Amino acid sequence: MAPQHPEGAAPAPRSPGAGGPAAPKGDRPVDGDVLAAYLRERATEFLRALRAHRESGGGAPEESAEAVRALRRSARRISGTLHTFRPLLDTEWAEGLRPELAWLSGTLAHEHAHASRLERLLLALHRLSGAVPVPAAAGVGAREEGARGNGARGNGADAPAGPDRTNLTVGAAKAGALLDRRLTLARTRAHSTALEALGSGRFHAVADRIALLAGEVPLSPAAAGADLRLPAAAAEERLTDAVAALPLLTAGHPYNAAALVHGLAPDTSPQPQDAPWHQVRLLLRLHRYAREVLAGAPAETRLEAADQALTRHRDAAEAAAAAAEAARTPRIAPATAYALGVLHADQRHEVEAARFAFHHLWHRLPR
Secondary structure (H helix, E strand, O other): OOOOOOOOOOOOOOOOOOOOOOOOOOOOOOOHHHHHHHHHHHHHHHHHHHHHHHHHOOOOHHHHHHHHHHHHHHHHHHHHHHHHOHHHEOHHHHHHHHHHHHHHHHHHHHHHHHHHHHHHHHHHHHHHHOOOOOOOOOOHHHHHHHHHHHHHHHHOOOOOOOOOHHHHHHHHHHHHHHHHHHHHHHHHHHHHHHHHHHOOHHHHHHHHHHHHHHHOOOEOHHHOOOOOHHHHHHHHHHHHHHHHOOOOOHHHOOOOHHHHHHHOOOOOOOOOOOHHHHHHHHHHHHHHHHHHHHHOOOOOHHHHHHHHHHHHHHHHHHHHHHHHHHHOOOOOOHHHHHHHHHHHHHHHHHHHHHHHHHHHHHHHOOO
């Protein structure tokens, strides 16, 4: 499943004062100048990242990758802010820029997503079989996978019974090679697409609009006497409603047979259980960005930890889908298909562990 921009699928924000939630009492109102300052700062970060990417040129891949991450980070925050505080901004301008930022962020995310997915799956195969070599470039992913293997299952979701290690070892090497071929090809294509996008007229038009945003933010007349806490509270309310609809009690169980059966069935449609959780992740990011606007600083640690749990959920769900898709490859050996099936089950268990972790983190967040 292609990564989605966190602001693209969220519900439309309510207009301030139009039946939305009341602003918190006892605090001073936050006016439109704060919103303008935040957007100018994010636009400046975007332009700084763009300059760094251009200067990296054919240099160190690490520098180029970091610049791309900074571009995506700024684009997400600008787009999310335009969504949440849309009633306070020039409507035509905001509605024209948001889809372009979503396109840019999504296009730049694909290469990293394929690389991280491959790394995650190979590390999981290595952990499950003990026989598949781990790429030397595992780096942070290796530490994350180790933490998942040692800690995520200790959050209350017990690990399922271990697979037949002998049969798994036989097929793990070929399963790893198959995944490597498929995801490396996808990553190469995504890299080419990203380079084309960054050199396109469409991207240059976006960069020009961000450059203008760094100097002047087109606020609407309604921003003059508006309180930013109203649309921010509406974003929080949408998040709370979405979390209330999640099956959080099911997240406490370590084994979800329905998800496993769906993943290995001939039907290649996305896992229906995952969609509400993905939507909550998008809404949580919108809430985080709104909090950043009001506070002028990154959101608190516990909110970020909940976001990270849902990101692990998405990564594990997409990795499980990649393993299931590889297992449908025609004419693969039974041992290879078995290894991919075990890998799929392992990643679906990681999905359940991430849900369980979010369940606990959410109830510890201040209300």
